[in-house]
Amino acid sequence: MVVVSLIALASAACAHAPRCDRLLAGGVVHVPGGPQRLEIAIADGRILALVPPAEAAPWRRAAAEVVDLAGAQVFPGMTESHGHLVGYGAALEQVDLDDAASLEEVVARVRHAAAKLRPGAWVLGRGWDQNLWTDKRFPTNRSLSAAVADHPVLLGRVDGHAALANAAAIAAAGITRATPDPPGGRIVRDAAGEPTGVFVDAAAGLLDRAVPPPTAADIERRVLLACRHLAAFGITQIDDAGTAAPELAVLRAMHAAGRLPLRVYVMLDTHDDGFLDGELAAGPRVSRDGMLAVRAVKLFADGALGSRGALLSAPYSDDPSTRGIEVTSEARMADVVGRAARAGFQPCIHAIGDAAVTRVLDIYERELGVRGDVLRPRVEHAQIVRPEDVPRFAQEGAIASVQPAHCIADMPWAPDRLGPMRIAWAYRWRSLLDAGARLCLGSDVPVASPDPRLGIWAAVTRRTPQGTPPGGWNPAERLSPAEALAGYTSWAAFAAFEEDWRGRIAPGFAADLTLLDRDPTAGDPAAILQAKVLRTVVAGRDVFVAGSGT
The missing domain is CATH 3.10.310.70 (Diaminopimelate Epimerase; Chain A, domain 1)
Incomplete structure (x- = not known):
């Protein structure tokens, strides 16, 4: 990385520049030090150099293609940290x-x-x-x-x-x-x-089980359809939460044929032990181009709050007959987490209710111990977290994979489910962050829209797109615009072990970029929802260009 950066800086000052596949010119590039007018040289799917416009002439001559961005705001490629691709x-x-x-x-x-x-x-x-x-x-x-x-x-x-x-x-x-x-x-x-x-x-x-299963052609068609829609929202990678054997076979075939438009980070479905054992025995695998990664497993501790399946420590306030559903037994979760850990796979467990979150953190503490920091276990959703469990995320090295759009969708009825005390434990992103936990952001698509603009808006305002409630729902738990953007970029990259090559715009990093017509992190929060996606770039290639039909 250091060598690439030095070459890039030295070349930019010379009369000659190395050959590059593309030069993205005329954009405002959001690098770690802040937005700058820079031109982005891309070669072999990576960022070769970030070039000041005054020094760009030799790079323009050396580029196979020069793209005029016309003042677009260029961000690291957005990641959907928890979605269901084929679904x-x-x-x-x-x-x-x-x-x-x-x-x-x-x-x-x-x-x-x-x-x-x-x-x-x-x-x-x-x-x-x-x-x-x-x-x-x-x-x-x-x-x-x-x-x-x-x-x-x-x-x-x-x-x-x-x-x-x-x-x-x-x-x-x-x-x-x-x-x-x-x-x-x-x-x-x-x-x-x-x-x-x-x-x-x-x-x-x-x-x-009674529904006719999809064919391989059905699965591929659905992958391509989903990727087209995700790309139009500026998404360059999806962390696929629960990839089953037939789906993984299709993804591998698509990747081998060069037909996978977006990066896919696979969390293996764990219902089929034969499939799971085979993948664990093969060990974590990331393709050389980083387009397909298989290094995580997905489990369910409980169900969802809306259907009263989230596992609570006390009965539902609006239905005292139930505390929710234990979807997977604690013994089964512990067994799979232990097997996955020994094979070097990241455990990712769906936990929405406070009792489910406690149970998952207990399992991580017992089964992973000091390996938590290495394996980066994830608590998917982490919607209702008891006060005593908030600091445990950082202690166990557990990442809270949260979906801000759920907060604004659930707020009309969640207080009825939880009652006045427990509702303060819900969607507590600021509390987790301030206690040292790491977060990543997504949508749980198709449960909610995968549009990162909606997710960032919800995280920053805790209001519906219509602006209700005016002050935000439990506004003390809001994230800043910069934090919410990081949740879709650099924080998401860390959650997928990609922080050394994705999630930032820097020489040597993947040329995964999301281009908007304005900066959603600056000024009035209304700019977040008003921003338009102009272009989405994965490994240096356009997968969406506004108005082009791509």
Whole structure:
């Protein structure tokens, strides 16, 4: 790194410059010392030099291509630190229920989609949220089954931790009133014991098994579709939380063929021990070009707060009959974490409720010990953290992988779930940061929009895009604009062991860049949401250019 930097600086002052693939000129480049007018020389997917405009003439002559950025603000490439790549692509193909204001609207959209399909074909959708409806209880499937009787219908809740199925889907899965709740899941039943159509956490897997599995071509199509949308948001890498065996096989084939548009940091799905054991035995692997990394595992301690699956230490304030769901037993999590650690893999565990967070930190303390700083274990979501657990993140070397958009989406109903005392423990990014914890930021796409501008806005203001509440929700937990940007860039790079070659704009680093029409970290926070993505660059190549159709 030092050698590359010295060569770059020396060459910039000379009459001749080394050959480079591209020179990005005319931009304001956000380097660690602050924004500067610099031109970016790129060769072999890396930043070769940062050149002051007054010294750029020889570099322009030596460049195979000169791109005029016309004053664009150039940032390190944004990273989606927690998303679901194939799931996002699938969601883009399915019935979109994100803003459905009622169950009746859900049914209408599904009926419209089913009319376009052959009889008997599955209708898949996702995004419904009963918290947006007048009746905030879980729905039943009566109206859905009546409206769409000749198609199995399976509709994922917005958080991905519950599903609504019609009678045809339940029959196709062979589920009856005699079917027991699976470990880590719950079949919602009526007073007579009959399934109502809602299946929470692991219970939704009973239905998933009845859906025809995607082919390799389906998976690749969804990866490419998701990558196109992510690139348009300025995202250059996604940390894929729970990559299953068929998906990893496709990603490897795409990478080998040069068809992987964005970088993918794989967190292995841990449900299949055969698959997991094979990957652990092979050891952590990062491709030479850094486009595909396999060095982490993903587990679930609990479910989601919206579906009352997050595991709390005391009953839900709005449903005292439950404390949530233990999706994976403590023994199973400890076993997988231990195996992963011995193989050199980073453990990443979904934990939303305070009891789940405590359990995960306990496991990291027991299973990793002093290796925590080396393996950089992650607590995915870390939404509700008891005061005594806040300092433990730094003590255990645990990274809090948080999704600011969840905060502003959940705030209308989260106080009802948690009550007045526990709500102060929720989405406590500033508390964690001030206690020495490391953070990285993402969205949990397709649960929320992957747009980093929305995530930065939520982290900085803790208000909805419409500006409510005016002072922000629990504003003491806000991040600064610079911190929120770091959460998508340099902090995200650290969370994926990439801080030596990604996450900053510097000679020798990957030429992963996000170009905006303004600086979202300066001035009025409204600039965050008003910023437009102009160009997204991965390994020196354009993967999105505004107005070009790319």
